[in-house]
Amino acid sequence: MKIHKLKLTVLLSAIFALSSLNAGIRFKNIYQNDMVLQAGEENIVAGVSSPNSAIDVIVSAKSKDGKASVKNLKAKANKKGAWSVKIPSFPKRTILEISAKNENGETAAISNVVTGELWLGSGQSNMEWNFNADTIDPKYLQKYREIADSMKADVRTFKTSRLLFTEPSDEVGGRWNVIEGRNLDRSGSQLGFIFACILSKALDTPVGFIDTSWSGSRIEPWISKEALRKANPQIRVEGRIMDWAEYESCLNNFEKLRRDYLNNYRKWFEENPTEELQNKNRASCPEKPIDEISIDNLPSKMYNAKVHGIAPLSPKGVLWYQGESNSSEPYQYPALIKLLVNSWRKHFKREFYFYYVDLAAHRDTQSQPAHCGSWGGIRDAMAEVLSLPKTGVATSIDSGGSKKQGQGDIHPPHKEMIATRLANLALAEVYKKGSVKAVRSPYYSGEYKISGNKIIVKIANAEGLRKMNGKEKLTGFAVRGENPRDWKWADAEINGDTIILSSPDVPEPKAARYAWANWPIVSVESRHGLPLRSFSTDGGAYLDWNKKKGESK
Structure with missing residues (x-):
């Protein structure tokens, strides 16, 4: 995950600010030709003009049935030159031409703007992963070139520029692209593109996807200074x-x-x-x-350059694929990921849906009942964001590695399975198309009881809980007694929505775990083919690092 370092100073932000004051009139960079605005609701369009100038905005609309309309709107630039206007709601597939004119007679315009669904994706390299990697199978690549052509301009993407700032910027770099087979390499996030294609086909609507990711990034750079200052959480810095x-x-x-x-x-x-x-x-x-200018992966720097300036454009939902770079401090992650979600929702003025990816399998196959200090901890920690409303997870513990690089490949090259799981979540929960039970993995409910030499774990969303096809028996389970490091393989039995665990080596069990490793052994799924997510009944995200729940240092 080699990062090309860009050493930018606060001076650059000041130069951008000065240039905006002399720009005549323009739209913010996120508002461009070929972009997607959210259908079925009012949208805010924003730009920059001469300070305190009056702005006339004309919105020319053509609906999918060919009907045309024109809206004349008024805006006023503030003393810094920023202006915004709320444009009315239009149904999906409406094509918009939007022009703005200030009192000095200067004009700006954007065209071929389409209404549809707007999503945003962020995180580190597995979100950033595109179609250009040499680990991608040529047949898979050709398949998605043909899919891109079949979308007929219905999928449009914006990839934010690879910039860093020490203070929030009102702009983001990048450009909107209408994706076809010939320019698939410009689609940005492979996961985001596939997700958008699935939504577009299922909903018969254009979909816009904003990819604002950075390989190797921790979570702290994606959270604003304002949120971090107010919450004052524990963070790792250098x-x-x-x-x-x-x-x-x-x-x-x-x-x-x-x-x-x-x-x-x-x-x-x-x-x-x-x-x-x-x-x-x-x-x-x-x-x-700590040199704030020369070090990339510092708190807030990616938020400042790659998130803040997207507003007031506001996504319907956010996809998050990150965690590998925070895996050695999982006990810090619950507070940070909840802070990220809540602060972004405040910034975008929307309680958007937030779906994250449970980390894929990586490195050595599980050989011990529980690998303490493994990625089991970060998977467990990430799940605490699910206590917030409108959140969900697509697990990928049953995938990982690549044919070319084996299990050591931290970047599974083909994102189709995970994108499909995320899209199915969105279709069922956001757009009410499909069963929610069918798109969510079974998971530990938080309840268990001990009966003699057995520990009985209750599983939520356990519809049709079963052994995975091709597995000879239920494996990947572990139990322990009083010693938090002395885990033993457990015999397992499914009984309705519970799993009964025992081991002849643990006569008095105290806790249970499942799939607790970087590359975990998994053996249980729902009748819909979604794997049981890894779990611990003893707070393994904290215990493995000798922490109490809520303790960071």
Whole structure:
């Protein structure tokens, strides 16, 4: 996951701000030719003009049945030149031409704007993964070129530019593209494109997908300073765990800390000039100050450049595929992901639907009953966002690796299965097409009881719970006694919506786990073919790291 580093300063933000004041009149960059606006509701369109100028906005609409209409609207730029106007609701497949004219006679226009459904995807490289990788099968690639052509301009995507800012920007870089087979490489997120195609066909509507992802990113860069400052959660910054107040103090005192570091490191080196002494006295080595400009993966920098400026355009829903880079601190993740969702909803002024991807299998196949400290922890931690309304998960623990690179490939090259699961969730829950039970994986309900030498785990959404096709027996389950590290393989039996677990080596079971590994053994699914999600009954996302629930440090 090599990242091309862009070292941008606050000065660049200031240059953008100055240029906007002299831009005559224009739309914000997210509002372009070929874009998608949400059908069936009012939309806000925004731009920049001369400060305090009056703006006339004309919306020319042509519905799918050929009827034409024109709306004349008024707007007023503020002292910084920003203006916005609310345009009326139009049904799907309405083609819009929108023009704006200020009192100086300067004009701007966007065309071939279509109404449909608008979604946004974010996260790290598995969300960013496109159709250009050399691990993609040529037949799979050709299949999606043909699908792209069959969409007949109904899928349009916007990929945000690879920029970073230390303060929020009112603009995002990037451009809208109408996706066809010949320009499939411009579709951005493969997962997002497939998701959009499925929605478009099922709903007979255009779909716009905004891809704002960054390979290797942690979750902290995607959360605003405002939200982090108010919540003050524990975060990891350059190997150090601190709260937001400590982090801001480091930034505000950078010059002094830099001078002290240069002096103290020289002295430390003079006292420890050999490799042997350096290894022995590593704990006393001065810490480098946090350079907000030169380090990419710092809190809020991706939000500032790749999320903030999308508003006031507001997505119907958000897809999130991230977590690999936070997997060593799962105990921090529940607070952070809930903060991300709540703060984004506030920013976009919409309680959008939020669906995330449960991380795919990776590296070595599970060989022990429970791999403590594995990706089981981050999968468990991510699920705490499901306590918020309008949230869901598409599990991918039954996928992973690639033919070319094997199980060590952290980027499963073909995103069709996960995109389909996400699309089915959206179709059933957002658009009321299909059964919700049929599109959600079975999962641990949070309830269990101990009966003699057995632990009985209750499973939610357990309709038709069964052993996976091709499996000889139920595997992947583990139980333990008092020792939180001494797990034993468990015999398992499905009984309605419960799974009964026992082990001859654990006469008095205290806790159970399932599929607790980077590449877990899985053996249970619903009658709809969706796998039982991994679980722990003992708070493994915290316990494996010797933390109590809610503890971050």
